[in-house]
Amino acid sequence: MTQETRLLLRHADEPGLHRLEVYKRLGGYQAQERAYRDLEPDEILKELEDSGLRGRGGAGFSMGKKASFLPRGEMAKYLCCNADESEPGAFKDRELMQKNPHQLIEGIAIAALAAGAQHAFIFIRGEYDLQGDILDAAVAEAYEAGYLGENVLGSRCNLELVVHRGAGAYICGEETALLDALEGKRGNPRLKPPFPAVQGLYGGPTLINNVETLSNVPHIVANGAEWFKGFGTEQSPGTKVVSVSGCVQRPGNYEVELGIPTRDLICGLAGGPPDGREVKAFYPGGSSAPVLTSDDLDVPYSFEAMAEAGSMLGSGSIIVADDSVSIAQMALRTARFYHHESCGKCTPCREGTNWTVKMLERVVRGEATPMDLDIVASVQENIIGHCLCVLGDSMAMPVGSMVQKFRPEFEELLASTGPVLDEVSRIGAVVGAPETLGAST
Amino acid sequence: MSADQGDGGGRQPALGEPTDLSPGPTPLPRPDGRPGLPVDPALVTGRAPEHDPERIPELHEVDCPPDLRERIEELMSRYPDRHSASIPALWEVQRRYGWCTPDGVRQAAAVMRVTPAYLESVASFYDLLRTEPFGNHSVLVCTNISCWMRGGDELLGAFCEAAGCDAAQAAHGGASSADGEMFVSGFECLGACDLAPMASVDERYFGPLTGEDAATIVGQLRAGEEVLPERSLARRPLAGGPDGEPDPRVKDAKGPNR
Numbered sequence: 148m149t150q151e152t153r154l155l156l157r158h159a160d161e162p163g164l165h166r167l168e169v170y171k172r173l174g175g176y177q178a179q180e181r182a183y184r185d186l187e188p189d190e191i192l193k194e195l196e197d198s199g200l201r202g203r204g205g206a207g208f209s210m211g212k213k214a215s216f217l218p219r220g221e222m223a224k225y226l227c228c229n230a231d232e233s234e235p236g237a238f239k240d241r242e243l244m245q246k247n248p249h250q251l252i253e254g255i256a257i258a259a260l261a262a263g264a265q266h267a268f269i270f271i272r273g274e275y276d277l278q279g280d281i282l283d284a285a286v287a288e289a290y291e292a293g294y295l296g297e298n299v300l301g302s303r304c305n306l307e308l309v310v311h312r313g314a315g316a317y318i319c320g321e322e323t324a325l326l327d328a329l330e331g332k333r334g335n336p337r338l339k340p341p342f343p344a345v346q347g348l349y350g351g352p353t354l355i356n357n358v359e360t361l362s363n364v365p366h367i368v369a370n371g372a373e374w375f376k377g378f379g380t381e382q383s384p385g386t387k388v389v390s391v392s393g394c395v396q397r398p399g400n401y402e403v404e405l406g407i408p409t410r411d412l413i414c415g416l417a418g419g420p421p422d423g424r425e426v427k428a429f430y431p432g433g434s435s436a437p438v439l440t441s442d443d444l445d446v447p448y449s450f451e452a453m454a455e456a457g458s459m460l461g462s463g464s465i466i467v468a469d470d471s472v473s474i475a476q477m478a479l480r481t482a483r484f485y486h487h488e489s490c491g492k493c494t495p496c497r498e499g500t501n502w503t504v505k506m507l508e509r510v511v512r513g514e515a516t517p518m519d520l521d522i523v524a525s526v527q528e529n530i531i532g533h534c535l536c537v538l539g540d541s542m543a544m545p546v547g548s549m550v551q552k553f554r555p556e557f558e559e560l561l562a563s564t565g566p567v568l569d570e571v572s573r574i575g576a577v578v579g580a581p582e583t584l585g586a587s588t
Numbered sequence: 589m590s591a592d593q594g595d596g597g598g599r600q601p602a603l604g605e606p607t608d609l610s611p612g613p614t615p616l617p618r619p620d621g622r623p624g625l626p627v628d629p630a631l632v633t634g635r636a637p638e639h640d641p642e643r644i645p646e647l648h649e650v651d652c653p654p655d656l657r658e659r660i661e662e663l664m665s666r667y668p669d670r671h672s673a674s675i676p677a678l679w680e681v682q683r684r685y686g687w688c689t690p691d692g693v694r695q696a697a698a699v700m701r702v703t704p705a706y707l708e709s710v711a712s713f714y715d716l717l718r719t720e721p722f723g724n725h726s727v728l729v730c731t732n733i734s735c736w737m738r739g740g741d742e743l744l745g746a747f748c749e750a751a752g753c754d755a756a757q758a759a760h761g762g763a764s765s766a767d768g769e770m771f772v773s774g775f776e777c778l779g780a781c782d783l784a785p786m787a788s789v790d791e792r793y794f795g796p797l798t799g800e801d802a803a804t805i806v807g808q809l810r811a812g813e814e815v816l817p818e819r820s821l822a823r824r825p826l827a828g829g830p831d832g833e834p835d836p837r838v839k840d841a842k843g844p845n846r
Contacts, residue, residue, distance in 0.1 A: 150832055151828050157831055157834065159826055160831075173846050174844050174845065177844075178842075233776075236733065237781075241780070247844075247845070273675075274778050274779065277793065277822055309667065311675075313714070314678070314714030314715070314716040315714050317777075330669065330671060330672055331674035331710065332674075369841070378837065398784065399826065399828065400826065416828060434732075466733055468737065484733075484777065
């Protein structure tokens with residue numbers, strides 16, 4: 148029986164953990180007190196870099212390194228916490244913010260000290276209204292107790308923290324689009340370079356990190372880099388909150404050490420597909436990740452192993468499709484999402500997502516020709532790497548992988564004479580009554 | 589479309605002919621006559637714009653309620669640049685008037701010292717900011733991958749049936765019921781795949797839901813009752829159950845969650 152290794156989610160269901168009093172009783176804010184009283188920013192940066200903590204938002208870049216890219220010296224610098232979790236399959240930040248908002252605030256306060264930022268923002272997606280309210284209340288408590296505001300904990304550092312709610316746009320999770328949205332504009336990605344670490348929010352150096360990344364910071368500062376490296380693998384240290392959903396019996400967030408077999412997550416913790424069904428394919432890192440098949444269930448769940456298997460760990464969100472799911476329909480669902488969310492700034496993404504949807508609709512209706520599959524594949528190739536941001540790539544990679552790995556299934560649809568599938572339905576029925584599948588009790 | 593449409597039927601001035609350059613105090617209506625944010629007919633007819641670039645409305649022209657003004661000013665004060673308050677200000681307008689009404693947008697624009705068009709450009713980019721009227725209660729049903737696998741489309745259909753909304757319209761941007769009480773819309777991933785199939789009901793998450801739950805929720809909303817508390821995300825514990833015996837490395841550590 149696979150066990151979770153709860154570090155960030157430990158005591159998550161403790162009543163009142165979202166309140167400062169309870170969080171402090173369980174050891175909260177000790178790391179921030181230590182950082183603001185005893186540590187120099189460079190010492191914190193070094194600790195973060197030595198810990199090998201990799202960004203949990205999708206790219207997996209070293210957090211400490213990213214923070215060290217910010218120029219030194221007196222100037223207006225900013226820290227943005229990316230809480231615009233909108234990737235299909237991802238819901239770990241929601242859980243972390245809802246259950247333990249102070250852990251995030253403490254992480255932000257320490258990271259801001261290390262980066263020299265005096266202004267921090269939490270950019271939370273507008274749909275997360277409950278979590279936004281919880282954060283608002285927690286931030287107010289932290290101000291009251293002196294963990295935020297002027298002269299934080301009696302030091303000479305000031306830190307303003309604003310919870311900023313978005314209004315429904317996946318693209319705002321892209322870091323430069325997030326900056327535009329935070330500046331009050333339409334969320335369009337910017338050309339990089341300059342990277343946000345040099346020229347970000349309001350033109351100032353800006354550190355942007357994911358909720359889970361920042362929630363790890365107090366633990367690293369309290370216990371040291373060596374302790375943190377004791378979890379996970381050499382290249383992927385630490386624990387990971389993994390969102391498992393789709394055709395599994397116990398969907399939800401599970402915190403595990405990086406590097407455990409993916410099978411333990413899907414079939415162990417999440418209970419695997421419903422009885423009588425088998426895993427057919429899964430997205431290992433949110434809907435942007437190329438799909439893997441049941442042959443890949445034993446791949447270790449780490450950044451490096453997933454990359455080696457031809458996919459990516461991404462935000463750490465597994466969506467499982469069992470053998471009742473039509474891959475062509477799944478590809479269409481995926482493409483529709485990116486088509487809807489494309490901001491329209493770059494042509495390959497705007498047009499490519501549109502045409503992919505149209506062609507996949509023809510495929511599932513049984514109206515396509517074999518040539519169409521090649522066109523679908525070539526459109527994906529022509530999107531990748533040709534846009535300002537990776538939204539287009541995020542459709543091209545999974546859709547391309549599905550056409551490649553499940554081509555016979557697509558071809559079967561082409562060979563049929565009439566409409567095979569209704570546009571909005573799928574081959575398999577609902578995998579089960581929600582009572583038996585979703586409830587965790 | 590004839591050249592006369594959209595400007596109240598008046599004669600179009602020829603190019604170069606002097607026109608009244610003062611921007612009208614009331615925004616232009618939409619060419620299709622529907623309520624919603626105004627559209628410059630020039631965008632529809634392809635002719636050169638007839639008005640000067642829009643100016644920033646003065647506060648005395650817009651009749652902004654004092655509390656809305658104070659609230660937006662407070663929001664602006666949180667940021668180093670007042671423009672950052674545009675999304676929060678539009679949220680305030682939407683909460684007050686039900687949607688981003690042309691008048692409400694002008695009021696926010698006057699307070700923020702930006703043009704209404706600037707705020708309209710922001711409002712029209714984001715899915716949750718509505719530039720047309722919609723029902724009093726909003727039900728957003730996730731139809732993305734994980735929810736689709738577990739019956740999200742069927743759930744959307746059940747909500748439409750219970751609320752009396754057009755299912756095809758609901759799947760493509762949303763539909764309101766005839767009495768204006770309910771708004772049902774299919775939506776992209778709401779970040780609650782563990783609740784699949786789920787819906788965001790008046791900005792709170794509920795799931796997993798069945799077709800019967802949809803009917804119950806619509807009934808509760810219409811009666812002004814609390815919505816299915818046992819299916820609320822706010823009450824949902826971790827999927828993995830209570831904490832097990834902690835790992836020794838976690839047990840002996842310092843910092844949060846001890």
